[in-house]
Amino acid sequence: MPASWLDIAPDSPFGIATLPYGVFGTESTPAPRVGVAIGDHVLDVAATARALGSSLEGLLTGPTLNPLLAAGPAAWRDVRDAVTTWLTDATLADRVRPHLHDRASARLYLPFEVADYVDFYSCEHHAANVGRIFRPGQPPLTPNWRHLPIGYHGRAGTVVVSGTDVVRPSGQRKGPHDQSPLFGPSTRLDIEAEVGFVVGVPTEPGTRVRVADFADHVFGAFLLNDWSARDLQAWEYVPLGPFLGKSFATSVSPWVVPLAALAEARVAPPARDPEPLPYLRDVEDDPWGLDLRLEVRLNGHLVARPPFAQMYWTPAQQLAHLTVNGARLRTGDIYASGTVSGPERDQRGSLLELAWNGEEPLRLPDGGERSFLADGDRVSITATAPGPQGSVIGFGEVTGRILPARG
Amino acid sequence: MPASWLDIAPDSPFGIATLPYGVFGTESTPAPRVGVAIGDHVLDVAATARALGSSLEGLLTGPTLNPLLAAGPAAWRDVRDAVTTWLTDATLADRVRPHLHDRASARLYLPFEVADYVDFYSCEHHAANVGRIFRPGQPPLTPNWRHLPIGYHGRAGTVVVSGTDVVRPSGQRKGPHDQSPLFGPSTRLDIEAEVGFVVGVPTEPGTRVRVADFADHVFGAFLLNDWSARDLQAWEYVPLGPFLGKSFATSVSPWVVPLAALAEARVAPPARDPEPLPYLRDVEDDPWGLDLRLEVRLNGHLVARPPFAQMYWTPAQQLAHLTVNGARLRTGDIYASGTVSGPERDQRGSLLELAWNGEEPLRLPDGGERSFLADGDRVSITATAPGPQGSVIGFGEVTGRILPARG
Incomplete structure (x- = not known):
C-alpha cells in the first residue's frame, strides 16, 4: 500500500486504502460534483483529471456518481488506480493540491440518483x-425466512443524504386497547441501522445476476438508516407490508465505499440450515460476508455496536434473489x-x-431514557472495516435529527 | 363540444373529447416525441406548436410527458385548449394536417419516466x-382495510409500455403439500386489471396533499396490468408484502387520459362504514369516484367487465393517504x-x-380452459368512460403476451 504525500491522521477513516466516492460542493462553488474523501479533505476528481489531462474525466463529470456507476468494473478499477496515483505520487502533488477542499466545510449531496430502492x-x-416482540409464543422466524432473503420495495423518492432533518411523520395507529384507529404524530419513531x-x-429484462457475478454489477457500499414509525407500521402492514411507516424518509451516508476497498473485510458467511436452493448458494472461496x-x-452516546459479519444472507445472495424472476437492474x-x-443486547440495530x-427503556449517560425517538434527537451511524496492512476502512456517518411533526 | 375538421368514426375511443397524451415514433422518424391520439391518428403536438408559432412548444418537446406533467393545471388546460382548437378550427387544418400520423403504424413508448410506483x-x-380464497373461515377483510387504503411500493424499473412481451418469471414456491420450497417457472401466473x-x-418533503387538492397534482389516468405470480407471492409475502411475485413486469397503456376528459365520469363513491378519519373524507360535491x-x-375473448365506479377508496383518497406521513411526490x-x-363473477379483474x-377454470369460446396464464397467452385491457353530450372517452388498451420462462 503506497503512502500518500498528503498528511493523513493514522486513525482517519479515510486513509489511502478507503477512497470513498461522494458528491460535494464548497461554499464558494456549491454546485454538486464528484469527490473522493481523503483524510480531512475532499478531492475534486473531475477537476484533477482535467488538470492532469486524464481521459477518465468524462466518468467523473456531473452532479452524481451515476456515470461512474454505469461504467463498470474495469472503469472502476482504472479510476481507483488513478486517484491512488494522484494522491501518492509526490511529483504530482503540486498539480493535485489545488483540487483538495476542506472536508469539514464541504456540503455533501445525495451521491447517486436512486432508481429503485429495496430493503x-x-x-x-x-x-x-x-x-419474539410482535408474535410471542409463535416461532420467531416465518417459515420462508431461511429459504429466501425476504425484502420489499421502499420509496426511492424519499431517500435523503445524511444531515437532512427528518420530520416526525403522522398517520394512523391502533393500539391493542383502541376501539378504532387514531390519527396523529407517530409515538414510536425508530431507527434501523443497515448497510x-x-x-x-444494469441488466436486460428477463436476465438474472448469479451470486458469482455480484461484483460485476455492484459498485460499493454505504450506510443507511431506515427510519421506521413502528405504530404506523404495525397497523398498516397486513397483508401487503410496510408503507407509510417507512416511506417518509430513508437516510444514506454521503460516501460510497467501493467493493475494492473491502477486499480485506470479506469473510465467510454463517452456516445456513437448510442449505439454500442452488441459485442462492455461495461460491466457494469467493465469500461475500x-x-x-x-x-x-x-x-x-454510543448505544449499539451491530456486527455485520454474521448476516444470514449476503449482499451477493440478495442481488441474485432480487433478479431471479428476471426483474431488470x-x-x-x-x-x-x-x-x-x-x-x-448492545449489538441491536433498532x-x-x-x-x-x-419494556426496558434505554438509559442514556446524560440521565435521559428512551424507548423510541424524541423530537430533537440526533442519530448517527458509522462503521469500520479491516483494511490492508492493519489499516482501517471507514464509512463516514449517516446522521439525522428529528423535527417535530407538522400540523 | 366543437366538432373536428378531421374525419373521426363516431365510435372511436379517441374523439375530440378524449385527447389522451402519449409518446410515439414513426417508421421514418422513430425518435420518441409527444403525441395526442385523435381518431385513427396521432398528432405530433410539438411539431404542430412549432408550425403554428405556439408558445406551448416548450412543454411538449422531449421524449416523455414529464415536462408537461410538471407544468401544472393551468398549463395542462392551456395545452388541451390549444390542441382542441388545432383540431376543430377548420382554418388551421392545412397547417395541422402534416403533423398527423397513422396511429396503427405508430410505435408507442412508455409515456412518462416513472419515479416511484405504488400499488x-x-x-x-x-x-x-x-x-375468502386465501384465508377461508376468517373475516375476508383485514381489520385495517376499511380504515385506510392499503398499498405498497412496486418496482418502478419494470414498468413497461403496452405491447412489451412478458417473460414468465421463475422463483421459489411452496405448496401446502411440499416439504420444502421448489424453484422453477411460476405455475400460477395471473393478471390484475387496474387503473x-x-x-x-411534486410536493416538498414533509407536506401533505389534501383530498381536495387531488387535481392540482394528478395529471391523468391510464390502464395498468399488475402481472402477478401467485405461487411466488404466496410463499414470499409474509411479513413484508409482495416482492418477486410482482416485480418482474407491470404493463401500462400508452395513452394517458387527462382528468379534464373525465369530468362526465365523476360519480359519488360508495358509502363507507365506518366513516374514514378526517384526512380521508371526500369533499362534498367534489366526488372522485x-x-x-x-x-x-x-x-x-372478453372474459371480464370490471366496473371502477364502486371502488371503495378513490384516487383522491389514495393520494391523501400516500402523502399524509409527509412523503414527497x-x-x-x-x-x-x-x-x-x-x-x-364476470366482473372480476384477476x-x-x-x-x-x-376450482372453477375459465372456459374460453375456443374450447380452451384457463386457471392461470399459459405461455403464448395475450391479455388486453381496455376501458371507456362517459363523455360530454353522449360521447365516449376511451383509454386505448394495455396488452401483453406471455413468453416461456428462460432457463
Whole structure:
C-alpha cells in the first residue's frame, strides 16, 4: 500500500486504502460534483483529471456518481488506480493540491440518483427479536425466512443524504386497547441501522445476476438508516407490508465505499440450515460476508455496536434473489441489508430491540431514557472495516435529527 | 363540444373529447416525441406548436410527458385548449394536417419516466374474494382495510409500455403439500386489471396533499396490468408484502387520459362504514369516484367487465393517504388502484378470482380452459368512460403476451 504525500491522521477513516466516492460542493462553488474523501479533505476528481489531462474525466463529470456507476468494473478499477496515483505520487502533488477542499466545510449531496430502492430483512438476530416482540409464543422466524432473503420495495423518492432533518411523520395507529384507529404524530419513531449497496451495471429484462457475478454489477457500499414509525407500521402492514411507516424518509451516508476497498473485510458467511436452493448458494472461496462493524449513537452516546459479519444472507445472495424472476437492474438501484443486530443486547440495530418494545427503556449517560425517538434527537451511524496492512476502512456517518411533526 | 375538421368514426375511443397524451415514433422518424391520439391518428403536438408559432412548444418537446406533467393545471388546460382548437378550427387544418400520423403504424413508448410506483388494494370485492380464497373461515377483510387504503411500493424499473412481451418469471414456491420450497417457472401466473394515475406537480418533503387538492397534482389516468405470480407471492409475502411475485413486469397503456376528459365520469363513491378519519373524507360535491368500465380480453375473448365506479377508496383518497406521513411526490410518480372487481363473477379483474383459485377454470369460446396464464397467452385491457353530450372517452388498451420462462 503506497503512502500518500498528503498528511493523513493514522486513525482517519479515510486513509489511502478507503477512497470513498461522494458528491460535494464548497461554499464558494456549491454546485454538486464528484469527490473522493481523503483524510480531512475532499478531492475534486473531475477537476484533477482535467488538470492532469486524464481521459477518465468524462466518468467523473456531473452532479452524481451515476456515470461512474454505469461504467463498470474495469472503469472502476482504472479510476481507483488513478486517484491512488494522484494522491501518492509526490511529483504530482503540486498539480493535485489545488483540487483538495476542506472536508469539514464541504456540503455533501445525495451521491447517486436512486432508481429503485429495496430493503431486505436478512439479519437472523433482528428478525427473531422482532418475531419474539410482535408474535410471542409463535416461532420467531416465518417459515420462508431461511429459504429466501425476504425484502420489499421502499420509496426511492424519499431517500435523503445524511444531515437532512427528518420530520416526525403522522398517520394512523391502533393500539391493542383502541376501539378504532387514531390519527396523529407517530409515538414510536425508530431507527434501523443497515448497510446499503448500489448497483452500477444494469441488466436486460428477463436476465438474472448469479451470486458469482455480484461484483460485476455492484459498485460499493454505504450506510443507511431506515427510519421506521413502528405504530404506523404495525397497523398498516397486513397483508401487503410496510408503507407509510417507512416511506417518509430513508437516510444514506454521503460516501460510497467501493467493493475494492473491502477486499480485506470479506469473510465467510454463517452456516445456513437448510442449505439454500442452488441459485442462492455461495461460491466457494469467493465469500461475500463482510466484517463491517457498525456503531450507533443517539445524541452522541454510543448505544449499539451491530456486527455485520454474521448476516444470514449476503449482499451477493440478495442481488441474485432480487433478479431471479428476471426483474431488470438499473444504474442507481440501491438495496439495504435489513437491520443489523448481534446476539448481545448492545449489538441491536433498532430501538425496538434495544428497549425491547418499551419494556426496558434505554438509559442514556446524560440521565435521559428512551424507548423510541424524541423530537430533537440526533442519530448517527458509522462503521469500520479491516483494511490492508492493519489499516482501517471507514464509512463516514449517516446522521439525522428529528423535527417535530407538522400540523 | 366543437366538432373536428378531421374525419373521426363516431365510435372511436379517441374523439375530440378524449385527447389522451402519449409518446410515439414513426417508421421514418422513430425518435420518441409527444403525441395526442385523435381518431385513427396521432398528432405530433410539438411539431404542430412549432408550425403554428405556439408558445406551448416548450412543454411538449422531449421524449416523455414529464415536462408537461410538471407544468401544472393551468398549463395542462392551456395545452388541451390549444390542441382542441388545432383540431376543430377548420382554418388551421392545412397547417395541422402534416403533423398527423397513422396511429396503427405508430410505435408507442412508455409515456412518462416513472419515479416511484405504488400499488393500492382498494376494491372491496377483490380484497374480499382474495381473503375468502386465501384465508377461508376468517373475516375476508383485514381489520385495517376499511380504515385506510392499503398499498405498497412496486418496482418502478419494470414498468413497461403496452405491447412489451412478458417473460414468465421463475422463483421459489411452496405448496401446502411440499416439504420444502421448489424453484422453477411460476405455475400460477395471473393478471390484475387496474387503473393508474400519474402525478405531475411534486410536493416538498414533509407536506401533505389534501383530498381536495387531488387535481392540482394528478395529471391523468391510464390502464395498468399488475402481472402477478401467485405461487411466488404466496410463499414470499409474509411479513413484508409482495416482492418477486410482482416485480418482474407491470404493463401500462400508452395513452394517458387527462382528468379534464373525465369530468362526465365523476360519480359519488360508495358509502363507507365506518366513516374514514378526517384526512380521508371526500369533499362534498367534489366526488372522485370514476365511472370507468373496464374490459379484459384473454386471447381476444372478453372474459371480464370490471366496473371502477364502486371502488371503495378513490384516487383522491389514495393520494391523501400516500402523502399524509409527509412523503414527497415527484413528477412521474404513478399509483394504481388495485385490482378492479365487481360483485358478479364476470366482473372480476384477476384469473385468481375468475377461476376461483383453479376450482372453477375459465372456459374460453375456443374450447380452451384457463386457471392461470399459459405461455403464448395475450391479455388486453381496455376501458371507456362517459363523455360530454353522449360521447365516449376511451383509454386505448394495455396488452401483453406471455413468453416461456428462460432457463
